[in-house]
Amino acid sequence: xxxxxxxxxxxxxxxxxxxxxxxxxxxxxxxxxxxxxxxxxxxxxxxxxxxxxxxxxxxxxxxxxxxxxxxxxxxxxxxxxxxxxxxxxxxxxxxxxxxxxxxxxxxxxxxxxxxxxxxxxxxxxxxxxxxxxxxxxxxxxxxxxxxxxxxxxxxxxxxxxxxxxxxxxxxxxxxxxxxxxxxxxxxxxxxxxxxxxxxxxxxxxxxxxxxxxxxxxxxxxxxxxxxxxxxxxxxxxxxxx
Ligand code: F6R
Numbered sequence: 001x002x003x004x005x006x007x008x009x010x011x012x013x014x015x016x017x018x019x020x021x022x023x024x025x026x027x028x029x030x031x032x033x034x035x036x037x038x039x040x041x042x043x044x045x046x047x048x049x050x051x052x053x054x055x056x057x058x059x060x061x062x063x064x065x066x067x068x069x070x071x072x073x074x075x076x077x078x079x080x081x082x083x084x085x086x087x088x089x090x091x092x093x094x095x096x097x098x099x100x101x102x103x104x105x106x107x108x109x110x111x112x113x114x115x116x117x118x119x120x121x122x123x124x125x126x127x128x129x130x131x132x133x134x135x136x137x138x139x140x141x142x143x144x145x146x147x148x149x150x151x152x153x154x155x156x157x158x159x160x161x162x163x164x165x166x167x168x169x170x171x172x173x174x175x176x177x178x179x180x181x182x183x184x185x186x187x188x189x190x191x192x193x194x195x196x197x198x199x200x201x202x203x204x205x206x207x208x209x210x211x212x213x214x215x216x217x218x219x220x221x222x223x224x225x226x227x228x229x230x231x232x233x234x235x236x237x238x239x240x241x
Contacts, residue, residue: 001224003210003231005238009198012232013042016130016194019230020047021056023128023192029060031120033129033182034088035140036065036080039196040130044088051092058094062123064116066131066140066187068104070154070178078168079104102152102180113152113180120186129190133197136160137205137218141181144217150185154178184222193229195220197237206233207240 006012020043023030034040050056065080074081081101089099100119106112120126131139136158142149143158156178157165166172187193197206209220210231216222223229 001210001226001229001231003233003238003241005233005235007235009234010042012196012198012234013040013044014046015232016040016043016196017046017050019194020128020130021050024056024058024061027127028057029062030127031062031064031123031125033126033187033190034063034065034084035130035132035196036067036083036087037132039132039198041087043130043196048088048091056092058092061094062098063089063094063100064120064123064126064182065101066129067155067179067181068102069176070104070109070180071176072104074105102182104176104180109154109180113154116152116180116182117186126186126190128192128194129187131187131193131195131220131223133195133202133205133209133220134161135164135201135205137209137220139184139187139195139220139223141179142184142187142219144219146216148184148216148219148222151183152186153181153183155181184219188222188226191228193223193226195223195229195231196233197231198234200236200239202237203240206231206237210241 068080103112141155162175208218214221
């Protein structure tokens with residue numbers, strides 16, 4: 001595992017965007033695993049700019065998002081479908097049919113989750129997986145647990161995650177209690193993993209992920225066993241290392 005520390009969140013975003021741009025130059029039909037939340041926004045801003053300037057081409061790219069809430073429509077202002085459209089997809093030359101986000105409204109969520117893993121496999125697997133990290137060390141919505149769950153699955157969100165994400169909703173009561181998330185196996189199968197952590201409220205999770213034994217109470221710790229995982233941190237997130 002490699003750790004790179006930058007002064008600001010913007011610099012972290014630029015570094016992640018440069019790594020993704022290099023990936024797309026090497027392999028224009030790359031499969032990218034994408035994240036939502038605050039952490040990747042500077043990366044997406046930078047990628048949009050590189051796309052506008054003709055440096056990065058999304059025309060052959062396929063994407064799979066990490067997760068989606070259960071039970072809110074795609075058009076909901078907090079849905080991850082909508083987030084991705086607003087923060088990236090509607091600004092770049094990606095093909096609509098190449099975009100995949102887990103379906104949080106499928107009649108059979110577990111079947112739909114299994115089909116999502118199968119679609120990733122059929123696409124050739126994820127080349128680069130972009131991740132944020134929760135204050136509780138989650139990646140995707142893989143919450144602290146006694147085990148690492150392999151495949152895409154339905155998750156009950158922890159109190160810590162509901163508390164962290166209520167800022168996007170009208171009230172805490174409006175935060176969905178469940179989500180569909182890629183599993184740890186799906187994430188670990190990516191050829192490269194880029195984890196972005198910025199801000200002081202991530203410092204404890206970053207320290208635990210890097211310093212504690214690999215264990216499912218801090219799900220990001222598993223990334224230390226990945227052959228090509230890069231942690232991109234700003235100074236505040238790296239402060240406890
Ligand atoms: C988002 C995701 C989550 C977030 C994490 C950090 O798709 O899977 O693991 O990356 O909760 O969220 P932010 O970046 O908002 O602090």
